[in-house]
Amino acid sequence: MFDYWNQRFAQEGMIWGSDPSPTALHAKDLFRQHQSKTVLVPGAGYGRNTKVFSREFETYGIEVTPAALEIAAEWDPLSTFTLGSALDHRLDIQMDAIYCYDLLHLFLKEDRRRLVVNCLKQLRPGGVIFFTSFSDEDPNNGSGKLMEPGTYEYKEGKFAHFFSDRELREYFAGTEILETGSYPETLKSSEGKSHSYILRYIVARTMS
Numbered sequence: 001m002f003d004y005w006n007q008r009f010a011q012e013g014m015i016w017g018s019d020p021s022p023t024a025l026h027a028k029d030l031f032r033q034h035q036s037k038t039v040l041v042p043g044a045g046y047g048r049n050t051k052v053f054s055r056e057f058e059t060y061g062i063e064v065t066p067a068a069l070e071i072a073a074e075w076d077p078l079s080t081f082t083l084g085s086a087l088d089h090r091l092d093i094q095m096d097a098i099y100c101y102d103l104l105h106l107f108l109k110e111d112r113r114r115l116v117v118n119c120l121k122q123l124r125p126g127g128v129i130f131f132t133s134f135s136d137e138d139p140n141n142g143s144g145k146l147m148e149p150g151t152y153e154y155k156e157g158k159f160a161h162f163f164s165d166r167e168l169r170e171y172f173a174g175t176e177i178l179e180t181g182s183y184p185e186t187l188k189s190s191e192g193k194s195h196s197y198i199l200r201y202i203v204a205r206t207m208s
Helices: 002-012 022-033 050-054 066-075 109-121 165-170
Strands: 038-042 058-063 080-083 095-100 123-134 145-148 151-155 158-161 176-188 194-205
Touching: 002 066, 022 050, 022 095, 022 123, 022 176, 022 194, 038 050, 038 109, 050 058, 058 066, 066 080, 095 109, 109 123, 123 158, 165 176, 165 194
Parallel strands: 038 058, 038 095, 058 080, 095 123
Antiparallel strands: 123 194, 145 151, 151 158, 176 194
């Protein structure tokens, strides 16, 4: 998967354009309400969403692909980016908030758990998370080779998991779940092509 994404970023640049996800704007408002000062974005990509936060919060991004980070450094110079895997890389400071966009569904179950655990360990007590993932209500759910329950390989070496609301909540057991919901989202490529899909999101707070 690393080679796939690094090659795409190197060849296509800002794959999904420069406009942030509507979920990032939603998360920014929530983080403001919780008086957050620091925000971590695991799987930051080329900074499409970090830029939403860095204008107001001290923002950090973790990204595994060097090609994406080269773009991010120019696109969002206000954020601090680190090369590493969001599954195990941990910064030496605790965050007030974490925004994790469309990363959780890219892994098989064991690594999905690792991602959530690693993120929660980087939050201060009372910190807030905002995660998005593919929804089981998306029309693409069930397409391709079945890898695990709810997980399908739709291209060779590339798979996605589709979450129900109940399952997404289970990943954050032990936190105070503040909000869940769905978002229809349309991604527009730099070439003008568009792709629509349905996301689930969850907002939770660690125990103080």
